[in-house]
Amino acid sequence: MALNRSSAILRKVIRGGCSSRTPAVSSYSSSLFNSYSYSIRTRSNSTESDSKGVTSSAAGYHINNGSSYMRGAVFWEPNKPLTFEDFHMPRPKANELLIKTKACGVCHSDLHVIKGELPFPSPCVVGHEITGEVVEHGPLTDSKIVQRFPVGSKIVGAFIMPCGSCFYCSKANDLCESFFAYNRAKGTLYDGETRLFFRSNGKPAYMYSMGGLAEYCVVPAHALTVLPNSLPYTESAILGCAVFTAYGAMAHAAQLLPGDSIAVIGIGGVGSSCLQIARAFGASEIIAVDVQDEKLQKAKIFGATHTINARNEDAVTKIKEITEGKGVDVAVEALGRSLTFSQCVQSVRDGGKAVMIGLTLSGAKGEVDINHLVRRQIKVIGSYGGRARQDLPKLVKLAERGTFNLEAAVSRKCKFEEAVEVYKDLDKGSIIGRAVVEIM
Numbered sequence: 001m002a003l004n005r006s007s008a009i010l011r012k013v014i015r016g017g018c019s020s021r022t023p024a025v026s027s028y029s030s031s032l033f034n035s036y037s038y039s040i041r042t043r044s045n046s047t048e049s050d051s052k053g054v055t056s057s058a059a060g061y062h063i064n065n066g067s068s069y070m071r072g073a074v075f076w077e078p079n080k081p082l083t084f085e086d087f088h089m090p091r092p093k094a095n096e097l098l099i100k101t102k103a104c105g106v107c108h109s110d111l112h113v114i115k116g117e118l119p120f121p122s123p124c125v126v127g128h129e130i131t132g133e134v135v136e137h138g139p140l141t142d143s144k145i146v147q148r149f150p151v152g153s154k155i156v157g158a159f160i161m162p163c164g165s166c167f168y169c170s171k172a173n174d175l176c177e178s179f180f181a182y183n184r185a186k187g188t189l190y191d192g193e194t195r196l197f198f199r200s201n202g203k204p205a206y207m208y209s210m211g212g213l214a215e216y217c218v219v220p221a222h223a224l225t226v227l228p229n230s231l232p233y234t235e236s237a238i239l240g241c242a243v244f245t246a247y248g249a250m251a252h253a254a255q256l257l258p259g260d261s262i263a264v265i266g267i268g269g270v271g272s273s274c275l276q277i278a279r280a281f282g283a284s285e286i287i288a289v290d291v292q293d294e295k296l297q298k299a300k301i302f303g304a305t306h307t308i309n310a311r312n313e314d315a316v317t318k319i320k321e322i323t324e325g326k327g328v329d330v331a332v333e334a335l336g337r338s339l340t341f342s343q344c345v346q347s348v349r350d351g352g353k354a355v356m357i358g359l360t361l362s363g364a365k366g367e368v369d370i371n372h373l374v375r376r377q378i379k380v381i382g383s384y385g386g387r388a389r390q391d392l393p394k395l396v397k398l399a400e401r402g403t404f405n406l407e408a409a410v411s412r413k414c415k416f417e418e419a420v421e422v423y424k425d426l427d428k429g430s431i432i433g434r435a436v437v438e439i440m
Helices: 002-016 108-114 143-148 176-188 233-240 242-253 270-281 293-299 315-322 338-346 370-375 388-400 417-428
Strands: 069-075 083-088 096-106 132-138 154-157 204-207 214-222 222-227 261-265 284-288 308-309 328-333 348-356 377-381 410-415 434-438
Touching: 069 417, 096 154, 096 233, 096 417, 108 417, 132 214, 132 233, 132 348, 132 434, 143 417, 214 338, 222 388, 233 242, 233 388, 233 410, 233 434, 242 270, 242 388, 261 270, 261 338, 270 348, 270 388, 284 315, 293 308, 308 315, 315 338, 328 338, 338 348, 410 417, 417 434
Parallel strands: 261 284, 261 328, 284 308, 328 348, 348 377, 410 434
Antiparallel strands: 069 083, 096 132, 096 214, 096 434, 132 154, 154 222
């Protein structure tokens, strides 16, 4: 009965919702941070006035006492400390908003950058899963954007930040050309420039998505959705990546239907979100696969009907056993490993879908039996996330109605100053679910 109620609510949200990764190394990988040291540089006085007028005055801001400066967590290079640095207050441009960051989720995508596994310009500010408050609109911003996001609005941001006008954005796909060409390739926004400049020397720093692990960040308006007062800042941060990625995999890549069976390999922040979304979609059998009993135990809270510890038994064999020898309709790989890629493909029934959402070391390959793929009509699908303008409002509604349990999904909260340590713990596999940094 509860399942039917959740499915009905979800269908209603999908029909009526307003329009506008993760990587997962998890506990499958051994810690590569044993020699990785962290440090925190002492913060300068963030309320100091800018006597030289280097940036526009922030005195009108009703947050942070009108500071002209802010702090951000900076990645310099692999195996070098992640440090806190002062920046000039970032300035939004047309159709961009300056956000006072309230919370930022801790994601394996950031960890891949920190470890040098994904190439990205540096120095950069990581963090791409945020909630916050609007404090300024860029000059010449469209009046409809100003009306939708007035100063003081609560917002949640998606890590994919659509430009709104490229070939893919025009098709409501949100595989935005500008996002990949500028942000992911160059660490900038879509005029080819960053919004981050060090206070000490005026030199630029680059932005991983919006560079959300900072006290303020600049975000293109198309990546934002209003967060209702009924939802908390901290837990809601995961809507922008962990839940957003899971929803994109379920709704668009897998096109999961009520009654389908599904296996999720890797029960981290994204994988556990996949379990909740699969339950909301009305999946009949939801199989959680991991190597940690603690994660598998919690998976039952998120909707898993079966759990498999892949350290103790063969995951593919067990999945086939649960599904009477056929395999699942949909298997999801949420780790980003060659082994689990293969397990995912082998776990689906004839005509089934193997959905890959885990990012991995740049250049890593996955193998597949071509004859099995062809003869059994297996579909191998990559899924990077949802559609920010269409899906993020729906996810907010799911969370507001309790169909998606945000509180259960967030297993750890930490202060801004503790952010560097939480990535170390993430690499060790000691975070069950999702961690969120509180910056407010």
